[in-house]
Amino acid sequence: GNSVTQMEGPVTLSEEAFLTINCTYTATGYPSLFWYVQYPGEGLQLLLKATKADDKGSNKGFEATYRKETTSFHLEKGSVQVSDSAVYFCALSDWLTGNQFYFGTGTSLTVIP
Amino acid sequence: DAGVTQSPTHLIKTRGQQVTLRCSPKSGHDTVSWYQQALGQGPQFIFQYYEEEERQRGNFPDRFSGHQFPNYSSELNVNALLLGDSALYLCASSFRGAGNQPQHFGDGTRLSIL
Numbered sequence: 001g002n003s004v005t006q007m008e009g010p011v012t013l014s015e016e017a018f019l020t021i022n023c024t025y026t027a028t029g030y031p032s033l034f035w036y037v038q039y040p041g042e043g044l045q046l047l048l049k050a051t052k053a054d055d056k057g058s059n060k061g062f063e064a065t066y067r068k069e070t071t072s073f074h075l076e077k078g079s080v081q082v083s084d085s086a087v088y089f090c091a092l093s094d095w096l097t098g099n100q101f102y103f104g105t106g107t108s109l110t111v112i113p
Numbered sequence: 114d115a116g117v118t119q120s121p122t123h124l125i126k127t128r129g130q131q132v133t134l135r136c137s138p139k140s141g142h143d144t145v146s147w148y149q150q151a152l153g154q155g156p157q158f159i160f161q162y163y164e165e166e167e168r169q170r171g172n173f174p175d176r177f178s179g180h181q182f183p184n185y186s187s188e189l190n191v192n193a194l195l196l197g198d199s200a201l202y203l204c205a206s207s208f209r210g211a212g213n214q215p216q217h218f219g220d221g222t223r224l225s226i227l
Contacts, residue, residue, distance in 0.1 A: 004155075006155075034215060036218075041220075042220050042221075043117075043203055043218035043219050043220040043221050044156070044203065044205075044218040045218070046215045046217070049215055089155055089156075091155075093216075099144075099161075099207065099209070099214075100146070100158050100161065100169055100171070101146070101148075101156070101158060101205070101216055102158070103148075103155035103156045103157075104155050105153075105154055105155045106153075106154070106155050
């Protein structure tokens with residue numbers, strides 16, 4: 001079946017530090033992979049996506065590369081800001097299973113000045 | 114261009130009651146999915162509606178039901194509420210014909226069961 005495993009948090013970093021949040025997946029078909037971000041009291045916002053192997057998604061300084069050989073989609077940012085404090089969710093969607101989304105449990109990030 | 118809108122924002126019910134949550138999809142979207150997000154967890158898929166029919170269902174009991182209207186808006190109904198139904202309920206919309214496209218989420222309805 002389909003599933004996503006995310007690095008557990010919480011993660012606390014100082015401003016301008018390097019961020020990595022690990023995500024691995026299991027899928028039966030050919031999934032697309034996503035990172036969503038959730039700010040307190042809000043819904044999920046799409047951060048970036050990749051639809052096939054070796055694709056790199058990027059947005060707002062965040063990047064993630066779809067690695068089929070390691071079934072991974074790790075999120076990285078070179079220099080975090082206080083405004084990046086949020087919960088980050090890795091997710092997959094498999095067209096063969098009707099575009100249902102499978103989410104990881106989320107990783108809480110706090111960036112301190 | 115309005116995104117996904119959900120109502121109400123918060124709701125408090127007691128055990129055994131019934132609740133209806135509402136969702137209007139993003140303009141141009143025809144598919145609505147509902148998710149349950151328990152505190153500290155990732156969203157769990159409840160079901161998806163397209164062309165006014167339930168197309169897919171996650172591992173949720175029949176107490177959870179839904180409806181989609183001709184204007185693509187949707188309702189989630191939960192009967193015989195349990196304490197464990199307390200969660201943030203998220204609605205997401207997409208355009209079915211676009212393949213593996215991102216879903217756009219509303220801000221959710223926070224349901225508390227006393």
